[in-house]
Every structure is written in structure tokens, then in C-alpha cells.
Amino acid sequence: MPQIRVRFFAAAREAFGTKESTAAASTIDELMTTLTKDASTEATTVISRSSFLVNAVAATDPQAPLSEGDTVDVLPPFAGG
Template identity: 35%
Template sequence: MAEVKVRYFAGARAAAGVAEETVELPRGATVAEALAALGAARGPGLARVLASASFLLDEVAVRDRDTRLPDVAVLDVLPPFAGG
């Protein structure tokens, strides 16, 4: 199993209802599979945020959602930010 600590920021935190959580996924799971599991567990509000969010995997930006998760990881969920 892979153990992924998920940290939610700003609107993602509000949609998830928690600041962080740890999820267990099958070994070799992808970022996309993690997001699907999180959306299913937390509901459609979070699923909408995840569809447009950016992600850091162990502090490195992830653009390819097919990226495989290591056995122990931190996944940061960063919703789109407004401002300038």
C-alpha cells in the first residue's frame, strides 16, 4: 500500500472540510487515482475543486496526473487563486 498525506489549501480546504488527511492507496497508484478516491470520499464539492487544482508531490509540481505515487508521499492540493 501507498500512504499519502494530502494537505488542502484555501478553497480546497473548505471543500474537503479538513486541512489534511492520510489515505492509503494501492501500491503504484497514480495522482489521478488518488484524486478520484478523494473526490469519491469527500463529495462533489471537492471533486470540482480537484478538477481545476494544481498539485505538489513531495514539494515538486505535478502536471501529469498519470504520475505514480511513491509508497510514502505528501500531496498538496492548491486550488486556482484569484488576484494579482
């Protein structure tokens, strides 16, 4: 399974307590499962509401394949105006 670099932003960074991690996953769905396996309720909630970028491109298909060395950005909803 590919090793993926995961970068957390805003509320995701707070919920996971880090700005960056690595995880083994073949798809965004697998990555979400891996990240939330032992995570807090807060982290699980943030992930479920987040959008994702794969190598700086919006990931719209949660089943699209991830490759070794990909970078996935976890972007929770932002407020502002």
C-alpha cells in the same frame, strides 16, 4: 497501495473540511478518484480544477507513480493580483 499524505489549501481545505488527510493511491489520477469517491459536489469541483505538488514539486503527469510517504498538496486556483 502506497499511503499518501494529502494537504489541502484554500478552497480545497474548505470543501474537504480539513487541512490534511491520508489516502491510498499509486498516481495523482487514483488519488483524485479516491478523494472524490464520497466527497461533496463542491469538493469534487475543487479537485477537478486544482493543481498538485508531489513533495513540493509540480505534478504535471497524472499517471506518474506515487510512493509510500509522499506528500501531495492540493492547490485550487487562486485569485489575486
